[in-house]
Amino acid sequence: MLLLFFLTLSEDPIVALSILVHPLRGSAVDIHPSARWQQNGLTVAGGYGLGTGINQLSYPYGLFVDDEQTIYVAEWSNHRIVEWKWGATSGQVVAGGNGQGSETHQLSNPYDVIVDKETESLIICDGLNRRVVRWPHPNGTNGETILSNIDCVGLTMDENGSLYVVDYVKHEVRRYRRGESEGIVVAGGNGGGSGLDQLNGPQYVFVDRDQSVYVSDWSNHRVMKWMEGATQGIVVAGSQGQENGPTPLISPLGVVADQLGTVYVTDGWNDQVIRWAKGATQGTVIVGGNGPGGQSNQLSAPFGLSFDRYGNLYVVDSGNHRLLNKYDSIALHPRFYCIDAHDFELSDDSISRCLHDQS
Template identity: 65%
Template structure:
């Protein structure tokens, strides 16, 4: 079983989503509301156990990487229970093992999952899928995202780098780091999260260097 170190959280939203104009004098509620889980740790439909990354779709549906339950859970807006859409049958190579992050590939209507405990990235059918397909293997994957061309950007925490994978690519191209761990401007040290701007600049949270790095194309 993959042992997760609890210091990571990944948030993803659709890159293709329309921009939202926020009034300069906008105010937020003083109290938040629970939109997924909130009933203590556990594996029941209304519970989560060490949720890590999550993805918010345009219709406000939330997909949660429920790490210690080894599953991805879909929470519709206003729902009191989640629905398992990937994993959920224990850890293992034919399931999920400590998933860290999840995004949606709209073109194939599938989930792309950072299956950290199995050192792979998995594509899982979004609707009624019973098993996933390994699309990238032998990678200490944490954060991942997709640009508007459909290329995947994946953090390799142990190689201290971010790689871009175009459609059909299994080796990828280093776009950030890749020069061993360190604090030079061409290095990363245990990167965790990645964000890709529309101009393809890559932003990386560089955990042990206590900084956020920007890498221009």
């Protein structure tokens, strides 16, 4: 499901954010440092249990939110990408949905999706097919493989149209400029490990306006920032050895950074979303943190993370197969949304459960 939490401010709400014009998975989001989120959410997609119906979700993992607040969801178990218009009670299949397979009209366990406005297409991590696919949108019936032999989990695009792809087997992130097929390593690439020049099971990626790369380093329980051209990263959230701290970060997944370098990350193990200010040694729980469960103030293994152009927050919350939201004046109360999936499995670990209930 997708949950929305109201954003409230302790200071002038009008300066909470500025309207964004770049892809929200590829540039910093302007959010007021005093912003805080109310703790209850409302369903905006799914909510009818696990299934294949167009009003249902089944193991959704990644998401993308466009300028019109249309949500694109990668459904791992249904082998499809579904588009949910704002306010809709059911979605529309826009890629795959033709059974599991490797033909050009099929997907096999897609992990993530973004929208490339310049080419009017979706770009999809087609998991078990070990490929990245470009799918015309709208009205596409077949995809085109643009990268092959890659174990892609997460991807994003920067303001220049360069594509960033996480390969969790090679423990690296590569950048591909338009037209490139090889790309270059911009994070990791030195084998799996805990060194500052390494990643271990990376999942999601975010790129800011300076082309700095933020990676959720899943097995190392941290988020790493790699500045453009750097040969090693900086720990900007979490770290090994702090799993028992006051605000532990375990199994980080979705990640976004704002204009101040504050990191927002889903904590898949502790059922919460954490905000980690630049230079801080501990984060602050902004959503969830009330134990796993189905109430509107709870999360159960939150997964993907995204903002819309107004600064509203969406999270894949994977256990209840639905989306929750609350609507209010954007200028005064930007919103938090959360998508619900089901038990996500990578290797042998179940790390995707989700938000529940509808208020």
